[in-house]
Amino acid sequence: xxxxxxxxxxxxxxxxxxxxxxxxxxxxxxxxxxxxxxxxxxxxxxxxxxxxxxxxxxxxxxxxxxxxxxxxxxxxxxxxxxxxxxxxxxxxxxxxxxxxxxxxxxxxxxxxxxxxxxxxxxxxxxxxxxxxxxxxxxxxxxxxxxxxxxxxxxxxxxxxxxxxxxxxxxxxxxxxxxxxxxxxxxxxxxxxxxxxxxxxxxxxxxxxxxxxxxxxxxxxxxxxxxxxxxxxxxxxxxxxxxxxxxxxxxxxxxxxxxxxxxxxxxxxxxxxxxxxxxxxxxxxxxxxxxxxxxxxxxxxxxxxxxxxxxxxxxxxxxxxxxxxxxxx
Amino acid sequence: xxxxxxxxxxxxxxxxxxxxxxxxxxxxxxxxxxxxxxxxxxxxxxxxxxxxxxxxxxxxxxxxxxxxxxxxxxxxxxxxxxxxxxxxxxxxxxxxxxxxxxxxxxxxxxxxxxxxxxxxxxxxxxxxxxxxxxxxxxxxxxxxxxxxxxxxxxxxxxxxxxxxxxxxxxxxx
Numbered sequence: 001x002x003x004x005x006x007x008x009x010x011x012x013x014x015x016x017x018x019x020x021x022x023x024x025x026x027x028x029x030x031x032x033x034x035x036x037x038x039x040x041x042x043x044x045x046x047x048x049x050x051x052x053x054x055x056x057x058x059x060x061x062x063x064x065x066x067x068x069x070x071x072x073x074x075x076x077x078x079x080x081x082x083x084x085x086x087x088x089x090x091x092x093x094x095x096x097x098x099x100x101x102x103x104x105x106x107x108x109x110x111x112x113x114x115x116x117x118x119x120x121x122x123x124x125x126x127x128x129x130x131x132x133x134x135x136x137x138x139x140x141x142x143x144x145x146x147x148x149x150x151x152x153x154x155x156x157x158x159x160x161x162x163x164x165x166x167x168x169x170x171x172x173x174x175x176x177x178x179x180x181x182x183x184x185x186x187x188x189x190x191x192x193x194x195x196x197x198x199x200x201x202x203x204x205x206x207x208x209x210x211x212x213x214x215x216x217x218x219x220x221x222x223x224x225x226x227x228x229x230x231x232x233x234x235x236x237x238x239x240x241x242x243x244x245x246x247x248x249x250x251x252x253x254x255x256x257x258x259x260x261x262x263x264x265x266x267x268x269x270x271x272x273x274x275x276x277x278x279x280x281x282x283x284x285x286x287x288x289x290x291x292x293x294x295x296x297x298x299x300x301x302x303x304x305x306x307x308x309x310x311x312x313x314x315x316x317x318x319x320x321x322x323x324x325x326x327x328x
Numbered sequence: 329x330x331x332x333x334x335x336x337x338x339x340x341x342x343x344x345x346x347x348x349x350x351x352x353x354x355x356x357x358x359x360x361x362x363x364x365x366x367x368x369x370x371x372x373x374x375x376x377x378x379x380x381x382x383x384x385x386x387x388x389x390x391x392x393x394x395x396x397x398x399x400x401x402x403x404x405x406x407x408x409x410x411x412x413x414x415x416x417x418x419x420x421x422x423x424x425x426x427x428x429x430x431x432x433x434x435x436x437x438x439x440x441x442x443x444x445x446x447x448x449x450x451x452x453x454x455x456x457x458x459x460x461x462x463x464x465x466x467x468x469x470x471x472x473x474x475x476x477x478x479x480x481x482x483x484x485x486x487x488x489x490x491x492x493x494x495x496x497x498x499x500x501x
Contacts, residue, residue: 100400
């Protein structure tokens with residue numbers, strides 16, 4: 001189901017958390033709400049879930065065209081995975097997953113055997129077979145997250161909402177789970193909205209990125225287009241490393257990998273600028289080079305190790321840099 | 329806070345000339361110098377013990393689990409009995425125990441409102457005083473010994489609960 005957010009505002013006293021936000025989350029997509037902390041992304045997610053309510057006014061939330069603004073969180077039918085998972089500590093994994101089915105009114109509640117089958121099916125789906133008897137504190141972070149996911153899916157939600165799904169995990173687990181979640185989403189095809197402050201995560205995982213800043217949406221688009229055609233300096237700086245070059249009154253933004261480094265002898269004054277290698281960092285497949293331009297500004301350049309080896313540079317060498325980028 | 333609540337307030341509220349006094353008298357309800365008075369007075373002195381146990385515990389737990397339960401479709405009472413209560417049960421038991429210990433020994437507040445009617449509105453500590461004032465020293469000491477014994481029992485249960493909670497309830501991620 002698609003999610004339509006129309007003109008939602010939220011203020012806490014004098015503080016504006018959301019300022020007339022409108023957004024379409026297409027059916028079946030995986031959409032990232034990306035922004036620094038305090039940009040309002042988590043508040044927006046909680047409002048979609050029905051955990052917070054927007055300021056009175058024209059603001060509306062609809063799932064697949066059906067207005068749910070007045071529907072309570074209990075009846076809204078969303079799956080929500082909390083940042084710290086909020087698993088019920090005193091229940092086993094199976095009891096956690098079955099919770100949403102067990103609290104149904106007796107007329108709608110499935111039979112015990114049906115609940116057990118559904119739990120087993122979900123455990124298989126999140127690849128946690130055999131752990132149904134464990135308590136949450138006996139699981140690793142990644143396992144807890146998948147239990148939280150299975151619990152959210154047990155009620156067959158209309159949409160899935162994830163708050164910083166990888167925030168509480170260490171780097172390696174985070175990478176694995178990210179890939180797994182993408183596959184998982186493609187399998188079940190449920191419209192998913194997730195919050196993150198990690199641009200790499202948003203770009204790698206999502207179909208659509210929504211960049212937020214100061215209670216407003218800065219830009220919406222596919223990861224590639226948001227990265228390649230940032231609409232504002234903020235988006236440019238927030239999505240990946242960037243060099244800011246001051247040219248008179250203008251500021252020029254350049255990604256480190258958009259800059260070519262040439263031998264000083266190859267310098268073409270029409271397109272190139274001469275520079276001196278100031279710092280060199282070459283651990284890993286990508287080497288980072290800091291060069292000092294003639295006018296005293298520093299810029300970072302990323303080169304592959306192969307390119308670096310061909311240039312065989314060391315600190316203090318004269319080079320030419322080719323700046324092929326646009327201004328914003 | 330509540331722990332230093334002035335007990336004279338009870339008299340002010342429920343006494344014959346208190347705010348609620350005439351109304352209570354009209355409806356023939358006795359609070360002061362009767363069992364309800366003792367219960368209310370004891371509650372005022374002891375509830376802070378439960379609150380002091382539970383408030384920090386519930387603050388560290390936050391409301392995530394409750395919110396998760398609501399989103400999964402649980403109604404208010406289901407959230408309370410299936411999620412909130414199991415999470416605070418050890419803290420609650422511990423608070424009740426401390427509360428009980430305090431209630432057993434409570435003298436001042438109860439003395440003011442009970443009226444010392446023997447066999448009806450007397451508590452153990454009050455009884456010790458009554459016996460002592462009547463020069464029945466051995467009876468007074470017997471009661472006091474009983475109180476001391478109850479204190480030891482409470483202490484035993486308290487350490488048992490502490491042992492259990494050490495393994496179970498405070499084990500959060």
